[in-house]
Amino acid sequence: MIPTEKTELFDNALLKILDANNTPWGLQAQALCMFCRELGFAPSAGEAVGRLEYLTAKGMAHEVAKVLGKANRCWKITDAGRRYMDEQGF
Amino acid sequence: MDKPISAERKPRGDSSLKGLGPDHQHDLYFYMEGGGKERGHTYKDCVSWLALQGVETTKSKLSKWRSWYWMRLLFQDCGETTEAIVEDELKGGAMITDEQIERKGNRTFNLLAIKTRNDKMWARQQTLAVRKQAVTATERKVALEIKKYEDQCAKTKEVESDPELTADEKQERIRQILGTD
Numbered sequence: 001m002i003p004t005e006k007t008e009l010f011d012n013a014l015l016k017i018l019d020a021n022n023t024p025w026g027l028q029a030q031a032l033c034m035f036c037r038e039l040g041f042a043p044s045a046g047e048a049v050g051r052l053e054y055l056t057a058k059g060m061a062h063e064v065a066k067v068l069g070k071a072n073r074c075w076k077i078t079d080a081g082r083r084y085m086d087e088q089g090f
Numbered sequence: 091m092d093k094p095i096s097a098e099r100k101p102r103g104d105s106s107l108k109g110l111g112p113d114h115q116h117d118l119y120f121y122m123e124g125g126g127k128e129r130g131h132t133y134k135d136c137v138s139w140l141a142l143q144g145v146e147t148t149k150s151k152l153s154k155w156r157s158w159y160w161m162r163l164l165f166q167d168c169g170e171t172t173e174a175i176v177e178d179e180l181k182g183g184a185m186i187t188d189e190q191i192e193r194k195g196n197r198t199f200n201l202l203a204i205k206t207r208n209d210k211m212w213a214r215q216q217t218l219a220v221r222k223q224a225v226t227a228t229e230r231k232v233a234l235e236i237k238k239y240e241d242q243c244a245k246t247k248e249v250e251s252d253p254e255l256t257a258d259e260k261q262e263r264i265r266q267i268l269g270t271d
Contacts, residue, residue, distance in 0.1 A: 031204050
């Protein structure tokens, strides 16, 4: 479980992974969780989805292929997300 | 040395490393990590290397860039493989909609990313295990050397305090103990 005080760092980690993905394909929560381990987090898929939904609401990430089933939800970073990462020095 | 700025993203003044041209970033990663017979370099070396090319940065920025670039390379590989798989399927005459292509592509891409990441982690763990073994062997060797030195010191003291031996005999015995004959 991600402690509340580390939520912002976890959000940054998710954005960093999304930012590294420069392909036409989106990233699923399971893949994001695996890469989060590289950055010191071990979230559940549910936790990752929760934060991704928050980042989507903030306009920093967007969900691709919304027509697909819930199991195949994928995310990509937005320009606003990239800008935020650059501003934060990531 | 002037390098072209990456066309992939609009660079900001405070993201100089991500904004470098793709070739420049590749060179930096190669310089940092090494490859083949080429040994890698420390962050300090990399900062100096970049400074020579007119790029000012810090060790902390390099560290952040490194973990980002590593993932970027991995995603790039997986993305290219996924595109090739999807293309093959289309060439094979499969009648699939854009939505199905996207679904298959995303699924394949994610599975590849997870697998590649696991393979890399496995390789890292193996490297770590080998290094750990090497450290243990060195520790054992050092412990043996210390023991040998202590034994020699004890024997030397014994010889030096023996009243029945002459000075020359003592010197000879000590030389034998230290193995300097």
